[in-house]
Structures are given as C-alpha cells and as structure tokens.
Amino acid sequence: MILRLSLFVFLALAHANFAQTSEELLKGVILKINSVKDYKADISIKAEIPFVKVPIAKATLYFKQKDKFKVVSKGIAILPKQGISDLTSFLSNESKYTSLLGDSKTIGDIKTKLVTVIPNGENNEIILAKVYIDPTESLIYRTVLTTKESGTVTVDYTYGQNKKYGLPNKMTFSVDVKKFKMPKSVASDIRNSEKKTKDKKENKGVITITVIGYEVNKGISDDTFKKD
C-alpha cells in the first residue's frame, strides 16, 4: 500500500511551477499522478528486515486510474503495508486534511520542501504524513508516514528515465519492526538463545523496490485487477 501511495505521489510530478503554498505543492504532485492513466512495471524487491529472511523477489505491478492496483509475483513477495492506501484518496480530497509548509531540506542533491499533512478527523489510520517535494519538478523525494497501528515508515525515491511521468525507478522503504512478536516454541533447536539475543538489537527494516521496466499508458484491462 505504501508503494501505491508512493507511485501516486510520483505520478504527480510534472508541474514545474514554483508553488509556494503547501496546497499548491500537493496539487502539482496530484496533477502528475493523473497524467498516468495506467502502467505496468516489472520490479525486483529486496527486503532486509530483522526476523525475516527473504530472497530478492521479482514481481509485476499493475496500476490503473483511479485506484486499481495489483502486484503479481511468481513467488512470495513482501511489501510494506502501513495503511498507505488510505493516503492516496486522502490527499486527493483536500477537505480531509490540513497541510502545512515546512522547512527546506536537501535530499541527495535535490532541494525539497517539506509539506506536513494532518488529518482533520480522528478516524484515520494516518496520524501524520511528511512529504518532501521538489518544487521545480513536482516530484516527491521522501515521505515519512506515522500510522496508528504500524508505526513509522519512511520512503525515499530515486528517479530515472520515467521522471516525466513522475514514476521512480527505485523506492526504498524503511519500516518499523519493533512491534514484531515471535511466537514461542516455533522451533526447538539448540541455537535459539544466541539468535534471539542478536536479533533484539535491530528494529528497522528496509525494503528496496527497483523498477526494471515500465509500460506507461498502454491500456490495461480491468480483468487484470480481478482477484485470483
């Protein structure tokens, strides 16, 4: 879901005005999102999460406006959750939140502006969203989301040849894993104790999604999004 948000945000890239207000910055991003009607992306997912050992997975992403999204993988692919799906529609409906313009921050070589998004009601999963937007290209370079259930997730975006669509070629998710609880006695082996001690020290997981190739606005059937 975080992926969904991220892509949504990046699709809103193109507006290169020098929006000064937070609303205008977000609007630019949303417009970029809307320029992509659909896309298909072949991706590889590398997950480095404490307590989880997973090989690099290959998958295909399908997206279609307005909110159709699907991941198809041959094997098991782990993606971040974090209730981001709510944020996609959430950002589109300006009445639902209040945005504040924050400080400037340089991420890599890019100067960005921080937009802090706060929900107006109390029923949202998202408590706080910090969006770092490059105002010249309307591209998001970082989001920091704080949720009720899942802690904080930070996403860093890198762009390549699909910059014009606001589509990143790499997304790095940093997820909070401190809430993981291991069921007891899942395995009885003599090496249990030493491992537990070692793993306790880690509390952040990183999931890196690298896009191998995009097919943008080529048309995707609605059947693709049907549940298996």
Added chain:
Amino acid sequence: MALISVSNLSKSFGNFKAVKNVSFEVREGDVFGFLGPNGAGKSTTIRCLLSLIKPSGGEIEFFNQNLASNRNAVLSKVGCIIEKPDFYKYLSAYKNLEIFGRISGKDLSKMEIYKFLDFVGLTGREKDKVSGFSHGMKQRLGIAQTLMHDPDIIILDEPTTGLDPQGIIEVRNLILRLRDEQNKTVLLSSHQLSEIEIIANRMVIINKGETIVEGSVQELLEKQSLNLQINVMNESIFESTLLQSFPELKYHKVYPHNYHVEMVSDTSAQLNEKLVNAGAGVKSIVPKRSLEDFFIKMTEK
C-alpha cells in the same frame, strides 16, 4: 571316524551347573541316542553343539574341527531341529524353506525345494501358510529344512515331543530313512528309552548334567538282565514250576499273583510254555529290560 567329539563339556547359568564335564563321540553312520530325563542337560548340551549357547568349558569338535573357531564351516554341514521346529507363521511352507535354504550354504532351485517338500509328504501344501499347519506337519517341514543343504550330520532334539502316535511313527520312519537312504549321521535326543532302543545304534545317558553311560545300544542291552512281570492265577503251581524247571531264576512276589522274575538270558518263551502246561493260569507276561530299570534307577538318583 568320530564326526562329533565332545569332551568335558560344561555349562553354568549363574551358580547353576546345567552340564558338568559331559563327553561322548558320535561316529559316522550312527543314529546316536542322547538320553536323559527332562532337565538332565540334554537341550543345553545340544544347544552348545549348535553354538546357540556358549559353553563354560570343554571342547566340541565336528569333523575334527573346533566348533568355536570353525562355526560357519561346521554348521554348513549340520542340519537340526531344536525341540520343536518354529517357522515364520506368516510365510508359506515353500517360502520358509526358501529363506532357510538361502542361508544354509546351498542355493536351492524351486524344483529342489519341491523335492524336499515331497520327501516329507507335504506336496500340495507348499503354498499354505505355516500358521495353519499341525504340529506334525511342522515337524516334517522341520526335517525338510534340516535336509535342504545336504548336511552330513542331523541333530534332532526331542523330535517326537508333542506328536500323536501316528506322528511319532512318521518321524521315526523318516529318521530311519535318513540313515538308510541318505547315509546321514543322526544325533537324536530323547527322554524315552523305548524310542532310542528302536532307532539308535549307539547312545549316551546323561542325568543332572553328567554322563552316566555311553556305548552301543546292543551291548548295553546285552549287559543287562531281562526282567519279567508275570501275573498268574495259581501262586503255588507257579512257584513249584519255577523251583523244578528253572532253579537258576531269581524271583520275588511283588504283590498277590504278581511276580518279578530276573533272567540272565531270554528264556521267557520256555518259561511261559512250562507255566501254561503246569496249569499256573498265566494271565500276562510283560518283559522289562533291566536297562530301563537301570535308566530309571540312575536318573532317579
């Protein structure tokens, strides 16, 4: 030539001495009787001969080879039944013979197995599971099993135990056929002298783990006097006839009308004739070998 030579064999189970310095020889062509009452140590001795039990002392030789150091070579020339032949009940007679044949040192063809089954009169039952066999049939199958690898020596431990009279006769006849038709040397253990008398040519008697006597059955029998148990109607005619016609015979009254007569040579026929002619009213004359008395006397000690 001695095919089996046992010298000073002894075996103890804890403090209990089951066999004490037993010695004997079985010669080629013998049907050798191994006689003793129940618990005399026969089975322990035979189990030592077959390496089922490790002796505590003494020597066992087969074909002039030490058993302990030539176990497999010796056992490949020996066939045996210990007490009762136990087979794999869930297998057929044929399969049992095939299994035992395979490890007896000789690979047998199907035809050969059928031949042995025929020899012991089990033709037609070869595919039946042994669980359905009578004791007699198992005993005969046991004999087939002992013969499969063409052994020189056959050891049979109490082979007629538990058999009905017909079964006993069948097994005895089989043993005699083994000797006469196949020239096998047979070591036969029994607690019945009558059985040994009928089929053995040599024997040893053991009791309480010790050798009592060993030798030719014929010689041992000849050494012993013949006793008669005579039941007559007229005691005075009986006694006067004996005094007049057979003064050399010793006799004593066991109980009224019953006498025990001891003979050096067998003159029972003449005595019977005289008693009948004299009108002693002979109701029965039962011969009783003194060897049996001797056996009973020795084994009762």
Added chain:
Amino acid sequence: MLWKNTRNEWIKITSKIRSYLGIGALTVLIVVVQVALKADGGSFISYVTASFEQTLSFNGKILNGNLVAFIVLQMLIVHVPLLIALVTGDLLSGEEAAGTIRMLATKPISRTQIVLSKWIAAALYTFVMTAWLAFLSLVVGKFIFGEGDLIVLNSSGLNIIASDDLPWRFALSMLIAFLALLTVSTLSLCFSAFAKNSVGPIVATMAVIILFTIIGTLDVTVFDAIKPYMFTTHMAAWRSVFEVPLPWDAVWESIVVLLVHIVVLLGITILRFNKKDITS
C-alpha cells in the same frame, strides 16, 4: 551371506501385516492433514504471518505444496518413530518370541551378520517410510496445492525460500530425517536384542524418546550439558536446512551426533547378540 540374509530379512518385513500398518497410518495422517489445510489453510498461514502483518503485506501463493509438505513433515515426523519401532523393535525379539531364532542362529551365518542384515533391512524399511512420507507430503502436496516459495517460521524469524532453492533442501532435510529415524530404528533393534517379546522394545524405545524430549524441553541448567548429545535434540535438525543462511556447522554436528548414536547402538546390539545364550 550378509546380503542373502538381508534379502531374507526384507522378505520377512514385507510379509508382515504390521509393516504396512505404519505406511497405512502415515498415508491416512498425511491425507487428513492435507485435506484440513485445503479446507482451512488460511488460519494456519495467519498464525505464521500474524506478527508481521501490521507492517508488511505478503504477496504470492503462500499456501502451496512446499509449505504443505513442510507442515506435514513437522507434524508427523514426531510420530513416525513409533510406526518404525513397531517393525524394527520386533526384528530380534520377535524371532526369539516365535522360536525362529533357534533356526536362524544354527545356520552358517555369524551372529554379527545376522544383526547387520537385520539392521540393513531395518534401514531400508526406515528409508521407505521416510521416502513415502516425503512423497506423500511433497509430491501429492504439490499436486493438490501447486508450486510456490516456502515461508517458514522458526526461531530466527521468518524465512522465505524460493521454490527453485527448495528441492535440494528437501532432499537434505529428508536425509537428516532419515538419519534421525534410523537412530530410532537402531535403538529399537538394540532393545530388541535384550528382550524376548516384541512389546518391550517398542515401549522402551518410545519411553526413551519421550523422556529425552522432555529433558530437551526443560529449561533446567543441569540438563544443558547433556542436551547437545541427546539424539532427540537432533531429531529436529532436518528443520535447520530451511534456515537462511543454512547453519552448516549445526547440521554437520547433528549428522555426526546421529551417526555416532547409530554406530554405538549397533555395536551394543552386535555385542549383546553375540554374547547371548539362546535358550528359548
């Protein structure tokens, strides 16, 4: 003569009804587990992924033939020793009880060879049971549930292993499981050399496994010194093969401990049977 008698022993094992009880029971159990997972596999998976689901989403076919095979193996490998001991605990004592030991031990085959041939036949039976377990759980599991990556929850967390990385892991795990089960077979054969009936060795084998397993699970420091040397500790070693990275040191240690147990137990059996007076 060793191989001739091994052939005999195999014929005996395959002719006894009890030998098929184990295979039959195993078949029923595996089918029951597979049907249960087909009907309600989701709840089992949510148990595995529960602690991660707030933060992560799992895409792809989690409930697949490989996972089902792993679950089946984990559930049943504890019970297979009983089924195997039913047969192997009877190999020497059963002959003693039936009296056939007299016939067998008077044949021109050494007692050492008798024990070895019985052990080889027992090993073969154990292998068949292990292979049957693997076949039913893996091949039938894949037929019903399809192919897919394996998601395994163990002491180090959650491991996801790609399906093309699994065949050799399953093969190696089955080899280790076979060694563990062969240790049980050898133990029951060893007890069998001391007994005159079939029940004793079977009960004794299970008693030892239960006792050692309890000792293994007790968090008492007194037992910590002996735990690494108990064969029951290493009976779960087949699972280590599904850890990433594979803990080769631990796997080798388990293999060595199990092999040492097998050799020692077989040695005791041979020694005992050679010294034994057959009086039955």
